[in-house]
Amino acid sequence: MSTSVMDPGTAMMTLMTREGKRDPYPLYEALRSYGPLLRLGPDQLVVTGHAECFRALREPGLLSTDGPVQDRMMPGWRDHSSWVWLAQNMLFSNSPDHERYRRFFSGAFTPRRIAEMRPVVERLIDELVDRLAELGADGRPVDFMAEFAFRVPMAVVGHLIGIPKEDWPDFRGPVGDITTALEPIRDLAQLDRGDGGMDWMADYFADLVAKRRADPTDDLVSQMTRARDEGGELSEEELIANFMLLLVAGTEAPMDLIGNAMRLAVEHPQHADRLREDPELAPGFIEETLRFDPAAQALNRMAATDLDFFGVPLTAGTKVTLLIAAGNRDLRRFADPLTFDPYRSGNHALTFSGGAHFCLGAALARMMAERAIPQVLRRFPGITLAGEPTFRDQLVQRGFDQLPVKCG
Numbered sequence: 001m002s003t004s005v006m007d008p009g010t011a012m013m014t015l016m017t018r019e020g021k022r023d024p025y026p027l028y029e030a031l032r033s034y035g036p037l038l039r040l041g042p043d044q045l046v047v048t049g050h051a052e053c054f055r056a057l058r059e060p061g062l063l064s065t066d067g068p069v070q071d072r073m074m075p076g077w078r079d080h081s082s083w084v085w086l087a088q089n090m091l092f093s094n095s096p097d098h099e100r101y102r103r104f105f106s107g108a109f110t111p112r113r114i115a116e117m118r119p120v121v122e123r124l125i126d127e128l129v130d131r132l133a134e135l136g137a138d139g140r141p142v143d144f145m146a147e148f149a150f151r152v153p154m155a156v157v158g159h160l161i162g163i164p165k166e167d168w169p170d171f172r173g174p175v176g177d178i179t180t181a182l183e184p185i186r187d188l189a190q191l192d193r194g195d196g197g198m199d200w201m202a203d204y205f206a207d208l209v210a211k212r213r214a215d216p217t218d219d220l221v222s223q224m225t226r227a228r229d230e231g232g233e234l235s236e237e238e239l240i241a242n243f244m245l246l247l248v249a250g251t252e253a254p255m256d257l258i259g260n261a262m263r264l265a266v267e268h269p270q271h272a273d274r275l276r277e278d279p280e281l282a283p284g285f286i287e288e289t290l291r292f293d294p295a296a297q298a299l300n301r302m303a304a305t306d307l308d309f310f311g312v313p314l315t316a317g318t319k320v321t322l323l324i325a326a327g328n329r330d331l332r333r334f335a336d337p338l339t340f341d342p343y344r345s346g347n348h349a350l351t352f353s354g355g356a357h358f359c360l361g362a363a364l365a366r367m368m369a370e371r372a373i374p375q376v377l378r379r380f381p382g383i384t385l386a387g388e389p390t391f392r393d394q395l396v397q398r399g400f401d402q403l404p405v406k407c408g
């Protein structure tokens with residue numbers, strides 16, 4: 001069926017198919033043709049407008065998916081370790097726990113702390129570009145996702161948190177598994193994969209916390225474990241749950257940002273050439289990647305009480321699906337939104353969320369991508385695709401499974 005005549009229910013169902021996830025953008029336009037707010041049944045609202053997503057993220061009456069919300073949305077979740085751990089981190093919590101967790105960790109992400117990390121970030125990326133050159137010597141195809149896009153944030157966040165270098169490669173599988181627990185599911189058994197990844201990672205962090213408690217260094221695990229032991233603001237499980245959030249949020253989405261930006265660079269050689277000549281264009285290029293093909297596509301909220309949202313009455317318990325990737329292409333906010341234009345000004349993409357849950361690692365994610373992409377383009381002027389990229393079967397967290405490239 002042509003997407004231009006698709007009814008909203010069919011468009012939403014198609015979005016959940018492998019094909020829909022591979023290219024969700026025409027489906028967002030189909031949904032948007034019914035207006036920026038779309039009721040799907042009495043207790044679900046789908047939001048595709050920029051202004052409406054922006055406001056929803058700042059609306060205190062719309063809750064993030066914490067334990068009590070999940071009891072209504074996904075009964076049975078308490079038997080699944082993925083969500084038992086997720087519901088103890090700051091992303092999936094609400095006031096007052098959210099403020100308690102965020103206050104505890106935000107000191108590690110102040111602008112000054114992030115700026116201080118720049119030399120380390122640059123060194124780690126330059127080492128990985130050298131490694132890519134070795135792997136891709138003589139035109140050998142290389143999987144850009146496994147060999148570079150994942151390794152950059154894993155090295156940066158691994159270094160920050162204090163994960164020993166030799167363990168970094170072990171994380172890609174469990175991180176990917178955990179993000180599948182964030183997808184819309186029809187059957188609780190679909191959480192099994194996320195449970196496995198989470199169990200592995202929880203054991204890993206319990207062990208790391210114990211080691212750093214006994215023998216502290218200057219890494220984040222040592223600092224935060226000491227702060228917890230002295231101040232008692234967090235339980236041991238909450239500490240571990242939030243370390244796991246930092247690791248998962250800090251690697252998977254930045255990996256996808258770097259992968260998506262690389263594909264856009266290869267597809268738009270004229271923009272890539274300008275970026276090679278002038279790395280100062282990197283912030284615009286990365287910002288536009290975040291708008292045009294965002295790593296995070298959708299966020300969930302639930303109405304805490306009856307409320308009026310842009311004239312739509314929502315009853316307590318209504319599920320609100322924020323299609324932020326659709327909001328990023330709203331013609332009412334962006335001129336020519338279906339065009340990838342890295343020189344646009346006033347780019348206000350929704351990709352890092354907003355309000356209380358605004359991404360804690362946004363500045364770090366930008367720093368990594370703004371260094372990584374120009375470095376790769378300059379080092380490999382002839383970089384091309386070496387085969388058809390494959391997508392992961394995911395909607396919420398969008399990115400490639402494999403992106404084969406030839407470094408030239």
Ligand code: HEM
Pocket residue numbers: 064090091092102157245246249250251253254257295296299300351352353354356357358359360361362364365
């Ligand atoms: C391209 C990269 C990234 C994207 C697209 C992204 C996206 C997001 C989004 C959309 C949220 C909020 C979700 C919601 O409102 O429901 C969020 C929250 C968060 N992100 Fe990121 N993120 C990225 C990188 C990072 C990095 C590098 C880190 C840490 C090292 C990080 C740590 C966090 C944390 C801790 C939260 C929870 C904040 C809170 O709930 O108060 N993220 N991120």
